[in-house]
Amino acid sequence: MPRMSPDPASAPGDRVAVSASLVVFGATGDLAHRKLYPALASLANAGQLPGRLTVVGNARRAISNEEFAEDVRNAVEKAGDGDSPGRRDALDQLGVRFRFVPGSVDDADTFQQLRAELEDIDAGRDGGGNVLYYLSTVPSVFGTIASGLGKAGLAHEPPGTFRRIVVEKPFGRDVETARHLDDQLHQHFREHQIYRIDHYLAKETVQNILALRFTNTVFEPLWNRRYVDRVEITVAEQLGVEHRGAFYEQSGVLRDIVQNHLLQVLALTAMEPPASFAADAIRDEKVKLLRSIRPLEPSELPDRVVRGQYTADTIDGVDVCSYREEEGVAPHSKVETYLALRLDVDNWRWAGVPFCVRAGKRLQRRATEVALRYKSVPFLPLPAGAVDSLEPNVMTLHIQPDEGITLSFAAKVPGQTLQVRTVPLDFSYRETFAERAPEAYERVLVDAFLGDATLFIRGDEVHTAWEIVQPVIDAFERDAVPLAFYPAGSWGPTESNNLLGGDETWRKS
Numbered sequence: 001m002p003r004m005s006p007d008p009a010s011a012p013g014d015r016v017a018v019s020a021s022l023v024v025f026g027a028t029g030d031l032a033h034r035k036l037y038p039a040l041a042s043l044a045n046a047g048q049l050p051g052r053l054t055v056v057g058n059a060r061r062a063i064s065n066e067e068f069a070e071d072v073r074n075a076v077e078k079a080g081d082g083d084s085p086g087r088r089d090a091l092d093q094l095g096v097r098f099r100f101v102p103g104s105v106d107d108a109d110t111f112q113q114l115r116a117e118l119e120d121i122d123a124g125r126d127g128g129g130n131v132l133y134y135l136s137t138v139p140s141v142f143g144t145i146a147s148g149l150g151k152a153g154l155a156h157e158p159p160g161t162f163r164r165i166v167v168e169k170p171f172g173r174d175v176e177t178a179r180h181l182d183d184q185l186h187q188h189f190r191e192h193q194i195y196r197i198d199h200y201l202a203k204e205t206v207q208n209i210l211a212l213r214f215t216n217t218v219f220e221p222l223w224n225r226r227y228v229d230r231v232e233i234t235v236a237e238q239l240g241v242e243h244r245g246a247f248y249e250q251s252g253v254l255r256d257i258v259q260n261h262l263l264q265v266l267a268l269t270a271m272e273p274p275a276s277f278a279a280d281a282i283r284d285e286k287v288k289l290l291r292s293i294r295p296l297e298p299s300e301l302p303d304r305v306v307r308g309q310y311t312a313d314t315i316d317g318v319d320v321c322s323y324r325e326e327e328g329v330a331p332h333s334k335v336e337t338y339l340a341l342r343l344d345v346d347n348w349r350w351a352g353v354p355f356c357v358r359a360g361k362r363l364q365r366r367a368t369e370v371a372l373r374y375k376s377v378p379f380l381p382l383p384a385g386a387v388d389s390l391e392p393n394v395m396t397l398h399i400q401p402d403e404g405i406t407l408s409f410a411a412k413v414p415g416q417t418l419q420v421r422t423v424p425l426d427f428s429y430r431e432t433f434a435e436r437a438p439e440a441y442e443r444v445l446v447d448a449f450l451g452d453a454t455l456f457i458r459g460d461e462v463h464t465a466w467e468i469v470q471p472v473i474d475a476f477e478r479d480a481v482p483l484a485f486y487p488a489g490s491w492g493p494t495e496s497n498n499l500l501g502g503d504e505t506w507r508k509s
């Protein structure tokens with residue numbers, strides 16, 4: 001056995017959340033209903049919630065405590081798969097209590113009411129004095145809530161208790177707004193109290209990038225510029241904007257996926273080994289890696305960035321409209337639904353290896369993956385005709401939808417002659433493990449309750465990620481990068497192959 005990290009933070013425990021009050025801002029919203037309440041119920045079923053938990057909801061709509069409890073039950077039931085009876089009451093069975101504090105977060109009185117409610121809960125010793133604030137509301141009020149909590153004395157951590165604030169995405173719109181939001185948070189909360197969400201990090205396979213790289217001997221020696229020719233990272237969605245056209249008009253794929261999820265996956269793929277799997281050890285390495293990404297110069301952007309938008313076509317035989325025809329989208333919108341970037345990582349491990357990343361909507365199929373494409377062998381000691389086409393080895397980490405790892409390599413075709421063909425070596429999570437993988441939001445909630453910040457983003461990481469994409473945001477605003485159109489159901493604009501150089505093409509995921 002190798003020596004292990006002495007860091008207790010990285011040791012597995014029984015992972016039962018501690019007694020606390022969970023305050024959900026945006027308690028009547030979409031995310032709370034589709035993700036948070038079902039995740040709480042799953043945690044209750046798995047025995048991972050404490051006996052004494054009170055969920056305190058806030059929104060402007062005035063509803064009673066009982067109506068709120070019923071609303072949560074309905075959301076849990078709706079999210080169920082139909083064959084898990086009792087889920088609807090899972091939280092009640094555990095004795096979870098529900099309270100609702102109506103009122104706008106723009107109104108200081110709302111926070112006084114919240115304070116009274118939390119004091120009342122504590123008087124009954126229901127929350128152990130611990131409070132987790134979850135900002136599941138519109139991003140424009142994140143700063144207002146932090147300041148409202150601070151001014152009402154609700155950010156201060158009394159000895160032996162915690163007050164944590166979980167901040168949903170997006171964290172700002174650019175470098176400046178992200179800094180401003182951080183300033184607002186830091187006026188009342190210290191960094192160790194702030195949990196910035198990237199739910200991608202809470203996905204099992206994203207975490208498995210770390211396990212694969214740093215608990216095996218065979219991969220790491222091949223994980224560098226000596227062997228890797230290029231790294232491709234793809235986040236492809238088949239879906240369009242799904243009635244969220246107005247939201248997407250303000251976001252585009254750059255802000256929705258690239259600045260956060262995609263750069264986080266890149267950082268985990270490329271970072272150096274951490275001293276332990278503790279939060280700051282991993283986050284230190286991710287920040288170091290993000291800082292090694294060479295800043296994009298405005299003059300080279302046309303060779304480094306492809307900005308695309310889908311046009312009407314068919315996907316799996318179904319007609320789909322163009323982005324510009326979606327509800328809530330301007331008829332001449334230039335918002336990107338596809339973005340491909342060629343990035344360089346200036347460090348000893350990766351110098352000269354391009355990191356080609358792409359993300360888009362209405363692509364041929366849903367796929368999130370990291371592919372390490374290896375260099376070709378220097379010489380083939382085979383007779384002419386032995387090889388039709390020999391692809392370089394590719395190691396692919398499939399993140400969704402079918403989690404697993406594939407390594408493609410050449411093997412001899414059975415027979416009297418020496419012929420080789422590329423074959424896959426496949427590992428599938430679903431086929432190998434019987435254990436159920438927790439939903440990302442289950443992990444997010446338990447980690448926040450337990451104070452494990454490993455899968456949350458530190459302030460310096462967010463800012464570095466915004467700094468990487470800021471030149472692209474500026475160029476889009478100046479319209480300095482042409483908009484390339486691609487038919488829905490394709491793999492994006494053909495122009496994106498130019499980023500790879502030569503006659504290279506992106507992997508057909």
Ligand SMILES: NC(=O)c1ccc[n+]([C@@H]2O[C@H](COP(=O)([O-])OP(=O)(O)OC[C@H]3O[C@@H](n4cnc5c(N)ncnc54)[C@H](OP(=O)(O)O)[C@@H]3O)[C@@H](O)[C@H]2O)c1
Pocket residue numbers: 025026027028029030031032058059060061103104105106135136137138139141168169170
């Ligand atoms: N939905 C998703 O799939 C998803 C996925 C990832 C991240 N997110 C993030 O999660 C957050 C919430 O998104 P969502 O889709 O749930 O939004 P939503 O459906 O629009 O819900 C917003 C919630 O905030 C409340 N609210 C708005 N303004 C308020 C104010 N001034 N004072 C008090 N309450 C206010 C609304 O209730 P009232 O109108 O009654 O006040 C509602 O409960 C956003 O940051 C979003 O980016 C969402």
